[in-house]
Amino acid sequence: MSEALLPTGPVADELQPLPASGGRQFLRRLRSQPATLVAAGIVVLLIVVALAAPLLTALEGQDPTTYHPHLVDSARGGVPVGPLGGISAEHWLGVEPQTGRDLFARLVYGARVSLGVAFAATFVQLVIGLAVGLGAGLGSGWLDQILSRITDIIIALPLMIMALAVLAIVPPSFPRPVLVAVIIGLIAWGSTAKIVRAHTITLKQLDHVAAARLSGWNTWHIARRELLPALAAPVITYGALLIPLNITVEAALSFLGVGVKPPTPSWGQMITSANVWYQAAPQYLLFPAGALFVTVLSMTVFGDGIRTALDPRAASRLRIGTGRRREAKA
Template sequence: MTAPMDVPSSAPEAQPGAVLTGAGGSIQGRSLRQIAWLRLKRDRVAMAGGVVVAVLVLAALAAGVLDKLFGLIPTTAFNQDLIDPDLQIPKGAFGGISLAHPLGIEPTSGRDLLARIFAGSWISLLIAFLATMLSVVIGTLMGVVAGYFGGWVDTLISRLMDVFLAFPLLVFALALAGVVPDNAFGLSGDVLRIALLIFIIGFFNWPYIGRIIRGQTLSLREREFVDAAKSLGARQPYILFRELLPNLAAPILVYSTLLIPTNILFEAALSFLGVGVRPPTPTWGGMLSDAAHYYQIDPEFMLVPGLAIFVTVLAFNLFGDGLRDALDPRAR
């Protein structure tokens, strides 16, 4: 029988770090934010939508500054010499497109369409963003409270959501915007109309995101970290805002990007029906309403604001879908 071989005590032990280093360097951990960003970068369609959204936001911010503070955007400059006096349509083909007016001019007035689209962008995006923020704040607060406490609190808030969802919002918006005078609540002019639209769109749309947050909260309140916080004596406000709310950041962000284009369309619809921001301040919906009278003789007049709304809504939807897939790949 052979004796077992003795292993020298001086033999070095293999270290896991040495193996990893020899394989090409140490492994670095990645946060959930970094992982989501890597997934989002791989989605070229979503990144293209994000680039368009960024360009639109920068253009709207620039338009607001240039138009309101410095008056450098000629939204009310009339060019009657470019209008056919007999037909009252722009001279030349394709709605009077030229180097001076790349998107053409309006019939009868001769106002530059590019300047009016550029100036109207900040109104549409401002109303959509602020209305979405209002909806998100109310919906998140109501959804978290209903999902966490349950019982009669959940029943009361859920029935309130049902009432708001069944409310004829468009009819109410038409009635409220039509009866509010030009001076009310210490506001007047465009500021009053913008504030009124933000209130109507934001306050009555919160149940959509509220239901989503409620469902997520119902799932999160049974998780181990909530039980651990309770066992350590954490109070309910701490659990709501320090434990649950950070874990709801992803769905809040995703559904906010999907709610913004809906609000853009709703603002355009109200302006189209004549209860939005009033002329001569340009809005995309108001330009579509004016173009409805000339679509047979000058279809390009309707095409420009229609494409502006279409491209903006499409870019937000593509970016929102990509962001949802990046933050929750299981939802694909």
């Protein structure tokens, strides 16, 4: 009886809840992952700290380059004076061995370098990889072969060895953070191009892309209107996973002595300098190493969460698996 009183026809259609938009679905899936939300909060906090480094160091009253020789014990080889590496109201995380430079100031300014290099290198990789991948996927057979072989050569190049070789011959006057970001981006775009090419070949076989081609649209118009929106999800996902990898590469290059040069602070450079101080002043190693670990872990978890939120199939598999586990427990 109650069903007979329900409206039918156009009125019933108007009363049906509207489906959530793509953005709302993405946010809903993202909110359903507590680990991703925590990682996103940490990533935002790190970015804010890096951007606000001048303000934070001004509040502390220190800067990353000023030496404080009176805060280190020269008789003991330059070990910081005071407990916990010289931690005080003036130096929140203590001072650097031998030089006495403020460790907090160098840490937050090092975040600017590490995150800035990683984001810039990732941007270069995505732009080049997207252009080459689209060209290979949409181009003719000979163009696809040429671009694919170039991509294979780029992938086969050892990133660290090539970066070491290039960084070693560039004049020191060139801005080092910019140079590191450009070199990483120019050497490591091959995987992005492979992913974009594979998705482009799949997408161009769909009916709406074929209809656009039959309507007389040129290749650029098809790529801009039909392919790029569909490629946004995999490219953003892969870019989010590239950022922690590039942070690690920058730290490794600085650790090897060919990355960012002093006095510009970098987490990898600080870890290198801390090699001989991990027993006498362990905080000098623990703070930059801990910051690097937390950053890479948070970026990785956040990137994986974005992948799950942007991929409905992954989200469906997650729901199905959770439901089966609940049924098994019941």
